[in-house]
Amino acid sequence: MSTAPTPRQEPAGASKLLIDLGPLLVFFVANYLAPVDPLLKxxxxxxxxxxxxxxxxxxxxxxxxxxxxxxxxxxxxxxxLGGLTLWLHNETFIKLKPTIYYLLVSGLLGFGLWSGRPLLKTVLGSAYPGLDEDGWRKLTRNWALFFLFMAGLNEAVWRNSSTDFWVGFKLWGAIPLTFLFAALNIPMLLKHGLRRADAEPAEPGPVE
Structure with a gap:
């Protein structure tokens, strides 16, 4: 007699915040508190x-x-990229990391949408139960465009500001923008089958 596989538990609540945002907060705090030459922070x-x-x-x-x-x-x-930053003593690599991440994720989501497979459903399926296929397509499209925008924004910030400003932007700019964008999608999701009880903003992955 076979038994049904146990559903995989996904990070949620405080654990998800710890996993997604914890490393970025450590990055910000370390840059702020590092008692070294400003050029080495x-x-x-x-x-x-x-x-x-x-x-x-x-x-x-x-x-x-x-x-x-x-x-x-x-x-x-x-x-x-962090290893290259330390090895070559060149901060450009770590600054390019969000751009590369955003572009690759945007490209993957766009390719999945083009090929008829909204890949976001695999990532966020448990977060948005009841969402119909049209809702998943629209959500995938929206996040693909958002990540493309964030790639351009990261490039504009790091190329035209100080390193400390860029680090601060990652915390005070990228995180609020990501959560705001997730929240702005909720009304559309409710029209496509999402239950109000489950209508909590969710982002696809770690905030860059």
């Missing part, structure tokens, strides 16, 4: 960011026995 923050990201992945693996594809993707990028 970003390298201290980058090292702390790398450690925090690996810790978030380990926590997800132990607590939920699962690391989401986007967390894997973001984690590998932090380790690789």
């Amino acid at each position: 970003i390298f201290v923050a980058t090292g702390a960011f790398m450690v925090a990201m690996v810790a978030a992945m380990i926590y997800s693996a132990i607590r939920f026995r699962h690391i989401s594809p986007l967390l894997w993707f973001s984690g590998v990028m932090v380790v690789v």
Whole structure:
């Protein structure tokens, strides 16, 4: 007699915030508190960011026995581009990381939409139960365009401002914009089958 597989538990609430936002908060705090030459602060923050990201992945693996594809993707990028930043002593690599992440995720979502497979449903399916296929297509389109916008915004900020301003933008700009965008999608989702009891903003993955 076979038994139904146990549904995989996904991070939610405080755990999801810890996994998605924790490394970024560590990056910001390390850059702010690093008692070193201002020109070296970003390298201290980058090292702390790398450690925090690996810790978030380990926590997800132990607590939920699962690391989401986007967390894997973001984690590998932090380790690789952060490693290049420290090795070559060039902060450009860590500043490019959000741009590359946003462009690749936007491209993947756009390709899935073009090929008739809204990939966002795989990532956020448990967060939006009852959402119909048209709703998933619209949500996928919206996030693909948002990530494309964020890639351009990150480029504009890091190329035209100080490093400290860019680090602050990641915390006080990118995070609020991402959650605001997720909230603005709720009315559309409610029209496509989402229950009001489940209408909580959800972002696809770690905030970059």
